[in-house]
Amino acid sequence: MTETSDSDVSHENYNFTDVNRAKYDYAGSGSEEDFSKYLLDRMRQLESRNSNLKEQCDQIESEKRFVESQKLKYEREVRRLQAEIERLKTVPLVVATIMDVVGENRILVRSSTGPQFMVNVSQYLDEDKLVPGAKVALNQQTLAIVELIPSSEDPAVSAMEVVTSQDVDYADIGGLKEQIQELIESVELPLTKPESFTRIGISPPKGVLLYGEPGTGKTLLAKAVAHRTDATFIRIVGSELVQKYIGDGSKLVRDLFEMARKKSPSIVFIDELDAIASRRLNDANGADREVQRTLMQLLAEMDGFEIRGDICIVAATNRLDVLDPAILRPGRFDRIVNVPMPDEDARVNILKVHTRFMNLADDVDFDKLARMTDTTSGADLNAIVMEAGMLAVRYDKESVGMSEFVDSVNKVLSKIEKKQEVLPEGMFG
Numbered sequence: 001m002t003e004t005s006d007s008d009v010s011h012e013n014y015n016f017t018d019v020n021r022a023k024y025d026y027a028g029s030g031s032e033e034d035f036s037k038y039l040l041d042r043m044r045q046l047e048s049r050n051s052n053l054k055e056q057c058d059q060i061e062s063e064k065r066f067v068e069s070q071k072l073k074y075e076r077e078v079r080r081l082q083a084e085i086e087r088l089k090t091v092p093l094v095v096a097t098i099m100d101v102v103g104e105n106r107i108l109v110r111s112s113t114g115p116q117f118m119v120n121v122s123q124y125l126d127e128d129k130l131v132p133g134a135k136v137a138l139n140q141q142t143l144a145i146v147e148l149i150p151s152s153e154d155p156a157v158s159a160m161e162v163v164t165s166q167d168v169d170y171a172d173i174g175g176l177k178e179q180i181q182e183l184i185e186s187v188e189l190p191l192t193k194p195e196s197f198t199r200i201g202i203s204p205p206k207g208v209l210l211y212g213e214p215g216t217g218k219t220l221l222a223k224a225v226a227h228r229t230d231a232t233f234i235r236i237v238g239s240e241l242v243q244k245y246i247g248d249g250s251k252l253v254r255d256l257f258e259m260a261r262k263k264s265p266s267i268v269f270i271d272e273l274d275a276i277a278s279r280r281l282n283d284a285n286g287a288d289r290e291v292q293r294t295l296m297q298l299l300a301e302m303d304g305f306e307i308r309g310d311i312c313i314v315a316a317t318n319r320l321d322v323l324d325p326a327i328l329r330p331g332r333f334d335r336i337v338n339v340p341m342p343d344e345d346a347r348v349n350i351l352k353v354h355t356r357f358m359n360l361a362d363d364v365d366f367d368k369l370a371r372m373t374d375t376t377s378g379a380d381l382n383a384i385v386m387e388a389g390m391l392a393v394r395y396d397k398e399s400v401g402m403s404e405f406v407d408s409v410n411k412v413l414s415k416i417e418k419k420q421e422v423l424p425e426g427m428f429g
């Protein structure tokens with residue numbers, strides 16, 4: 001095709017100059033007729049080229065529209081990512097709990113990391129909501145209260161956990177035969193066969209306190225006894241209570257027992273009682289006072305409810321020596337049950353319980369393993385079994401063999417030793 005200039009395309013009709021130019025281009029020696037034919041040909045050529053270019057133009061237009069839509073999309077993405085970067089760059093806020101409102105805009109808070117601060121308040125916050133116990137967020141630098149953290153529903157209700165069914169049974173517990181027997185007599189029977197007690201004319205026990213070093217199976221025992229009865233199982237954990245719900249402790253205890261009554265028969269399980277019932281409250285600041293109030297309320301409720309055998313209290317503590325003597329007064333916990341570290345036989349049993357569903361090699365010798373694990377708790381033995389299983393997976397074995405168990409025992413034992421080194425004397429490891 002011949003080269004055409006822009007004007008050839010944009011003008012539909014040839015004017016006089018164009019004709020002259022065409023004549024000049026043609027420069028043929030033919031007749032006028034040949035020239036007309038030439039012009040017609042040329043016109044058709046240019047027309048088809050014109051429509052061609054129009055098509056291309058349409059195509060480019062649509063491509064442009066597509067690119068523009070892409071551009072919008074990417075711009076949105078960029079804005080989103082920029083916002084994300086901003087969000088990640090802003091300083092974190094410190095979570096704190098209000099302990100006391102001291103004066104105009106002066107508030108005493110305890111930060112979640114421990115220390116207490118006297119802080120200012122942003123003027124945009126609702127003063128009525130700044131009450132002791134409320135959760136707030138502090139600016140990290142100025143420590144001023146910048147935000148109120150909404151309480152998740154009713155904090156009292158969420159602090160206790162109503163567990164409908166427990167999947168732990170006595171068979172899942174290694175050793176601890178006497179302790180299980182104690183729980184059967186003092187918790188299971190009063191709840192499942194209250195008439196046996198009335199027939200004989202004795203009042204069923206009100207509460208059982210389990211004590212023993214961490215990881216010896218106290219929580220496990222409480223869950224297993226709950227599994228045996230159809231009672232509502234309400235669990236509160238002392239340490240969580242202390243950390244999260246200062247300011248609302250006594251209300252929580254009231255709610256707890258109210259719910260236990262409403263949903264009776266029920267088992268109220270107070271785990272880690274030492275966290276709330278410790279007598280070492282020499283530094284009596286607001287938070288500790290609150291813990292003390294919670295404890296007093298707990299004791300009052302325990303004294304208060306009638307023994308009809310439809311509510312039973314089970315508590316667990318790692319340390320008996322730090323408990324407030326008041327909690328051990330007769331009439332509160334009828335039975336105080338020691339949950340000891342497992343002896344050799346118990347260790348064999350615990351190892352068997354935890355390897356029930358494992359593919360074991362023939363060379364696994366539980367007696368030997370029990371002899372090697374003199375100072376371990378049930379929780380440590382559980383960790384040993386898990387670790388041995390992981391090793392077998394790592395080596396891509398068909399089953400867990402003795403060598404994996406021995407390696408795992410050594411690993412867990414050295415961990416326990418390290419832990420004991422850092423803990424001050426007299427503490428349980």
Ligand SMILES: Nc1ncnc2c1ncn2[C@@H]1O[C@H](COP(=O)(O)OP(=O)(O)O)[C@@H](O)[C@H]1O
Nearest residue numbers: 173174214215216217218219220350378379382
């Ligand atoms: N006697 C036991 N038999 C079987 N497993 C146990 C035993 N004691 C502890 N464990 C294991 O250790 C874990 C922690 O035990 P837990 O009952 O929470 O200890 P505690 O409440 O006394 O600190 C349990 O989930 C269980 O796997």
Ligand SMILES: [Mg+2]
Nearest residue numbers: 218219271316
């Ligand atoms: Mg426990």
